[in-house]
Amino acid sequence: MARYAATGKVLPMTNLVASAPVDALRSACAGDVTGPGDAAYDAARQAWNLAADQRPAAVVRAALLADLAATVRVAREHGLRIAPQGTGHGAGALGPLDAAILLRTDELRGVEVDPVAQIARVQAGALWDDVLAKSAPHGLAPLAGSAGDVGVVGYHLGGGLSFLGRKYGVAAKQLLAATVITADGQIRRVDAESDPELLWGLRGGGSLGIVAEVEIALHAVPALATGQLFWPIERAREVLGAWRDWAPTAPREITTSARILRFPPDPALPEALRGGAFVVIDGAFLGDAAACEEALAPLRALSPSMDMFGPAGIESLTQLHMDPPMPVPVMSSHALLHDATDRILDELVALAGADAQTGLLMVELRQLGGAIAEQDGTAVLDGIQAGYALFACGIPMGGPVPPEALAAELAAVVATAGEQHAGMFANFTESPGNTELPHARDERLRALRTALDPDGLLLGMHTS
Ligand SMILES: Cc1cc2nc3c(=O)[nH]c(=O)nc-3n(C[C@H](O)[C@H](O)[C@H](O)COP(=O)(O)OP(=O)(O)OC[C@H]3O[C@@H](n4cnc5c(N)ncnc54)[C@H](O)[C@@H]3O)c2cc1C
Structure with missing residues (x-):
């Protein structure tokens, strides 16, 4: 048996391969992969918050959505965890990454706006300014946060306080649907009909899977x-x-x-x-x-x-x-x-x-x-x-x-x-280990996390 270092959770022996996750990731992913021995490692592991000294076992910079699922497969085979990260604005809230693959999504920045339905479809690595550039010409606004270079996905998973918030509420509730790769490698379409429990969880409950794409509501702003x-x-x-x-x-x-x-x-x-x-x-x-x-x-x-x-x-x-x-x-x-x-x-x-x-x-x-x-x-x-x-x-x-x-x-x-x-x-909350957040306190959220990710594959903000 092998264990995820940070959780002590058990992996089947058949999944254990002692080394070379970097090589396996390179074979499985289209995007760049770097490991601690590589010259590009320091640049690849750098978060937006320069005070965060992230030292993962490997860094995958996903070039295709398929790289997200491939990383899940390799992580499981090598007994590593996965820390999904768009920008690293929230990097201060992660625990140690030495037994994890840092899965960077910053190249997946596609945004499509449907001005009639007033919805934006946003890829994992897109930033608020990417959405505003497409929605503003239609007179539509998302419940963006204060910084244009914050990631849309991480912001929603952590709740989302906007300068339009007192009118429209916390941004997490604007999350209408998502495509999520769960720890078992399944790709799930999540919305209020198909999976209301996971949609509830994604709305402020952190990394319950790897989010490949989200759909968020936009609001008409005439003045x-x-x-x-x-x-x-x-x-x-x-x-x-x-x-x-x-x-x-x-x-x-x-x-x-x-x-x-x-x-x-x-x-x-x-x-x-x-x-x-x-x-x-x-x-x-x-x-x-x-x-x-x-x-x-x-x-x-x-x-x-x-x-x-x-x-x-x-x-x-x-x-x-x-x-x-x-x-x-x-x-x-x-x-x-x-x-x-x-x-x-x-x-x-x-x-x-x-x-x-x-x-x-x-x-x-x-x-x-x-x-x-x-x-x-x-x-x-x-x-x-x-x-x-x-x-x-x-x-x-x-x-x-x-x-x-x-x-x-x-x-x-x-x-x-x-x-x-x-x-x-x-x-x-930009430090790990806070017991006052729902991530630690909410029994329904903890039960959902355990059901989706019993081995603790996902290492996210406030879920280290
Ligand atoms: C300058 C600045 C201004 C800010 N302003 C606001 C504000 O106005 N309102 C507000 O609510 N917050 C604000 N924040 C906080 C910000 O919303 C959080 O730091 C948020 O986590 C950033 O998301 P990110 O994706 O950019 O960061 P990241 O560090 O990349 O991600 C944060 C966490 O989100 C999760 N995550 C990210 N991508 C994925 C994915 N694809 N799949 C699964 N999990 C994922 C992971 O747990 C990750 O650790 C601000 C932060 C800064 C530094």
């Missing part, structure tokens, strides 16, 4: 306003308090984030932002300019020093949050909050405000509520029962403080949650 309001960081406490008071009263058409944000001295940034420190509110409003004006009035009454909120195209959904446009090293921390009380805001400003000597690049509160909280039994992530999502991050390599100090600051941010702690959201 949109997006952008940012900036104030000097010295006004952080006042602005965060006013935003917190405004957020529960705002219409569902608007979804925002409020952040204490320190821009690096990067020459690529506009001069007005470069090296600057601000409190920033950004987001999206579904509707025309007059209605947007009304919704934003209480925030504009705080006289922002820069006001860049206004009518915008659908593509701006992945630009408005000013996420880094290239891979970076990131360490982060996160908690959901029932409420962002005065005490919490005081403590966050003490940690990250104007007077703090800090490595925290940003401390963010995202506005939840509206449709994001709605429950209908169709998804693992069945609405988020919290008012705000707290997220903080910094750069561990070459940042202003050493990694240990940054880790302590990130922990201190989460500790502010105290009695308001309302759990965690998988996509914002």
Whole structure:
């Protein structure tokens, strides 16, 4: 008998071949395969999060959808696990990969939009900007996240919080169908009729199989306003308090984030932002300019020093949050909050405000509520029962403080949650082993995972 190193699960003896998975993968797959001895290994194993030091037994860069199924076959023959990965944005949440094949899907970026059915069919490695490029010309928007280079599949499997979320809910519920290769090597078409249980599981429940393709709902967006309001960081406490008071009263058409944000001295940034420190509110409003004006009035009454909120195209959904446009090293921390009380805001400003000597690049509160909280039994992530999502991050390599100090600051941010702690959201949880996520807690999800993958072949975000 052989065992998967990370799980201790048992494989039949007949499946054990002692070595040479790289050669077997090369024979079985059309895409590039690299192993630890190869010159190309370091580039092949690199995740978007440059702080993640992934060292898999082999890397397959799938060139064809058939490579996904071929990798399952070879992995089983060699007693290895499989870690599917599109971009590596979520790489910080994986456990060790030494007994796994890293299955990269970044070459499988096909997207087809059906403007009549308002559906996008999206291959495993496609990014949000790939979808927006095809949907926006039809006036259609997906529930994209804040960064255009995040993968559509990983985002949905982890839940998906969008700047259209308070109107349309968590993105996981926009997942209408998928083509999935399960651990037994079967290729399954999953939708509400053919396999409602697996569809439920894929909607926020992580890697229950290798997802080759998804179909997601698109929404008609006749009018949109997006952008940012900036104030000097010295006004952080006042602005965060006013935003917190405004957020529960705002219409569902608007979804925002409020952040204490320190821009690096990067020459690529506009001069007005470069090296600057601000409190920033950004987001999206579904509707025309007059209605947007009304919704934003209480925030504009705080006289922002820069006001860049206004009518915008659908593509701006992945630009408005000013996420880094290239891979970076990131360490982060996160908690959901029932409420962002005065005490919490005081403590966050003490940690990250104007007077703090800090490595925290940003401390963010995202506005939840509206449709994001709605429950209908169709998804693992069945609405988020919290008012705000707290997220903080910094750069561990070459940042202003050493990694240990940054880790302590990130922990201190989460500790502010105290009695308001309302759990965690998988996509914002960038470390492994978290027991508060449904991946660890939800008995129905665990039963589904065990039925589909009894040997623990799949190694995914929060399922290591
Ligand atoms: C700059 C930035 C901005 C972000 N903004 C948002 C946001 O606005 N809203 C939000 O909800 N999240 C956001 N996130 C979090 C992001 O959604 C998660 O990190 C998500 O996991 C990224 O998916 P990915 O495919 O790009 O990453 P990957 O690291 O490639 O994948 C993450 C996980 O998804 C699973 N997976 C990926 N592809 C497959 C597949 N083909 N089959 C099976 N499993 C697969 C695996 O478990 C994998 O470990 C952001 C992250 C960053 C770094």
